[in-house]
Structure formats: structure tokens, C-alpha cells
Amino acid sequence: xxxxxxxxxxxxxxxxxxxxxxxxxxxxxxxxxxxxxxxxxxxxxxxxxxxxxxxxxxxxxxxxxxxxxxxxxxxxxxxxxxxxxxxxxxxxxxxxxxxxxxxxxxxxxxxxxxxxxxxxxxxxxxxxxxxxxxxxxxxxxxxxxxxxxxxxxxxxxxxxxxxxxxxxxxxxxxxxxxxxxxxxxxxxxxxxxxxxxxxxxxxxxxxxxxxxxxxxxxxxxxxxxxxxxxxxxxxxxxxxxxxxxxxxxxxxxxxxxxxxxxxxxxxxxxxxxxxxxxxxxxxxxxxxxxxxxxxxxxxxxxxxxxxxxxxxxxxxxxxxxxxxxxxxxxxxxxxxxxxxxxxxxxxxxxxx
Numbered sequence: 001x002x003x004x005x006x007x008x009x010x011x012x013x014x015x016x017x018x019x020x021x022x023x024x025x026x027x028x029x030x031x032x033x034x035x036x037x038x039x040x041x042x043x044x045x046x047x048x049x050x051x052x053x054x055x056x057x058x059x060x061x062x063x064x065x066x067x068x069x070x071x072x073x074x075x076x077x078x079x080x081x082x083x084x085x086x087x088x089x090x091x092x093x094x095x096x097x098x099x100x101x102x103x104x105x106x107x108x109x110x111x112x113x114x115x116x117x118x119x120x121x122x123x124x125x126x127x128x129x130x131x132x133x134x135x136x137x138x139x140x141x142x143x144x145x146x147x148x149x150x151x152x153x154x155x156x157x158x159x160x161x162x163x164x165x166x167x168x169x170x171x172x173x174x175x176x177x178x179x180x181x182x183x184x185x186x187x188x189x190x191x192x193x194x195x196x197x198x199x200x201x202x203x204x205x206x207x208x209x210x211x212x213x214x215x216x217x218x219x220x221x222x223x224x225x226x227x228x229x230x231x232x233x234x235x236x237x238x239x240x241x242x243x244x245x246x247x248x249x250x251x252x253x254x255x256x257x258x259x260x261x262x263x264x265x266x267x268x269x270x271x272x273x274x275x276x277x278x279x280x281x282x283x284x285x286x287x288x289x290x291x292x293x294x295x296x297x298x299x300x301x302x303x304x305x306x307x308x309x310x311x312x313x314x315x316x317x318x319x320x321x322x323x324x325x326x327x328x329x330x331x332x333x334x335x336x337x338x339x340x341x342x343x344x345x346x347x348x349x350x351x352x
Contacts, residue, residue, distance in 0.1 A: 004200055010204075011208045025212055026215075029162075033220060033227070036162055044126060047072060049096050051064055051098055053078065053099075056078075073129075085097035089114065094116075098111065099111065113130055148317050153230075159228060160312035161284070161286075163217070164285070165283075167250055168253075168275055168279055169276065169279070170216060171209055171247055172250045173275065175206055175209050175251050231316065233319030234314070234318070235321070238315055239316065242312070242315070245336060246304070252340040255344070278300075282300040304335050307331045308328070310325075
């Protein structure tokens with residue numbers, strides 16, 4: 001046990017002495033949380049809107065005021081014909097036009113939306129927001145209730161995704177580089193001829209990164225709750241417990257990469273190719289997996305962050321119990337066991 005603690009302390013000192021690594025480990029989560037929380041957002045705000053009407057009667061004025069006061073739309077101009085509105089949209093002076101029929105007041109209907117569709121996702125959001133904002137003007141029978149995220153804040157979607165990405169990258173990448181660095185410098189031979197078993201050495205090298213991952217998880221949760229106002233509706237115990245399982249999976253993947261890579265550069269490239277692109281593109285972080293082609297959905301099925309992100313969204317945002325995320329937990333546990341078994345089998349005690 002003494003030898004194990006000594007190895008843990010040795011690895012912790014290596015990490016703490018490297019100021020650049022510490023800056024990356026704790027600076028990256030803070031920067032990414034602020035970027036995705038405030039800068040990179042899909043929230044609908046300040047949509048430049050043109051009103052097309054031949055007469056501004058009471059009903060039309062009420063609808064326009066509802067749009068303007070919603071906070072989503074900014075009325076930039078009022079024109080008489082749809083052609084003028086299209087001209088403003090084509091010249092990039094407006095994003096959307098609301099066309100009122102000449103008999104809108106009498107019929108209480110007759111609305112058309114002309115939207116800049118160069119960005120289909122945003123165009124669809126603008127259309128939905130405009131329809132919901134003006135729905136009560138057209139019919140008091142129509143009502144929309146938005147569960148879990150009534151303000152439609154994109155941070156609710158991004159925070160669990162950032163957790164999945166950062167914990168995977170930091171644990172897997174840093175663990176693999178740490179072990180490969182020992183090989184590259186030739187110090188792994190010294191460690192392996194010591195009285196300590198090779199498996200103990202590997203576990204001791206992973207423990208400091210496990211502690212760092214927990215510290216980063218706490219930082220992310222505190223920022224999510226108190227900076228971005230993202231709720232922690234579910235059990236904090238289960239959020240941390242499932243995160244622990246996910247961290248162990250990431251450490252196992254890092255160990256597997258280290259058993260394949262010969263140099264730190266190769267370990268870094270493997271980590272980037274195996275982790276970064278799949279996490280961003282195929283985990284559901286940016287794009288819904290259900291909307292992807294079938295072949296990409298099959299590939300996404302073996303991307304671990306997908307299941308962790310799904311579980312965190314359900315626990316943090318929806319506030320469900322552990323029973324509702326058992327599918328994700330079971331898949332993560334199976335992946336962790338498989339990766340750890342393969343990694344330990346491939347770890348070569350005798351350096352060639």
C-alpha cells in the first residue's frame with residue numbers, strides 16, 4: 001500500500017508541476033462553459049422582422065406588439081407589399097417578414113411568414129417562435145406548454161454535452177499521454193522492474209486524473225447552476241455516480257490508447273481522432289442522432305458520450321429517477337468493462 005501511495009504522489013507532483021497542463025485542465029472547462037452558455041447559442045433573439053400590411057388596424061397592431069414585446073423579434077420596418085419585404089430579406093436587412101392579409105381584422109386569420117431559409121435550423125426556430133407568439137391572436141384555443149425548458153435556453157442542451165466531451169477528452173487523452181511519456185523517456189522500464197506490480201503502477205497513474213476529473217465535474221456543475229442557471233432537477237448522488245462510471249470508462253479508453261501508441265504525438269493524434277470528432281459529431285451534442293443517416297446512427301451507437309449525455313440531460317433537466325436511465329447506465333457499464341478488459345490484456349509488461 002505504501003508503494004501504491006508513493007506512485008500516486010509521484011504522478012500527482014508531475015501533474016502539478018506542469019503549469020500549462022493545469023491551465024488547460026481547469027481553463028478549458030471554464031472557457032467552454034462560458035462560450036457555449038453565452039456566445040455559442042441557438043437561442044432565438046433579436047430576429048429582424050418586417051411587417052407587411054396595407055392597414056394598421058387594432059388586430060394587426062395587437063399582433064405586431066405581441067411580436068415586439070416577446071423579446072425574440074425586433075420590428076425593423078413596415079412595408080406595403082410582400083415584394084418589398086423579400087427585397088429587404090435578400091439585401092440582408094431583415095431575417096423574416098410577417099404578412100397580414102387585408103381582411104385580417106375581420107377574419108382574425110390570414111398570416112404568412114416569409115423567412116430567410118439559408119440556415120434551415122434557425123429558420124425553423126424563427127417560424128415556430130413566431131407562430132407560438134401570435135397564436136393567441138388567431139385563436140384562444142391554441143396554447144403551447146414547453147416542458148423542462150420554458151425559456152428555450154440552449155445552455156440546457158449544451159451543459160450535459162460539455163460534461164460528456166470534457167470528461168472524456170481529459171481523462172482519456174491525459175491518461176494515455178502520461179503512460180506513453182514514460183515509455184518515450186525510457187522510465188517505464190525502471191517502473192516495471194520495481195517491486196510494485198505493473199497493474200498497480202497503471203492504477204496509480206490513473207488515480208490523480210480521476211481526482212482531477214471529479215474536480216472538473218464539480219466546477220462544471222457549479223458553473224451550470226450558478227452562472228448559467230441550468231437546473232439540477234435530478235438526484236445529485238446519481239449524477240455523480242453515473243459520472244464516476246463514465247470517468248472510469250474514459251480512463252480505460254486512455255489506457256487502451258496508451259497500449260497502442262509509441263509516442264506522445266501518436267497518443268495525442270489517436271485521442272483526437274478516436275474521441276474529439278465522434279464526440280462532437282455523433283454523440284448528439286450538436287445534432288440529433290435520430291436525424292442522421294442509418295449508417296451514422298449505427299456508428300453513433302458505439303460512441304460512449306452519447307449515452308452519458310442522454311443520461312445527464314434526463315437527470316439534470318428532466319429530473320427523472322435512476323430507473324429512467326438504466327438503459328444508458330447498463331450500456332456505459334458494459335462498455336467500461338469491455339474497454340478495461342481489452343486494455344489490461346493488451347498492456348505489455350515487457351517493453352520491446
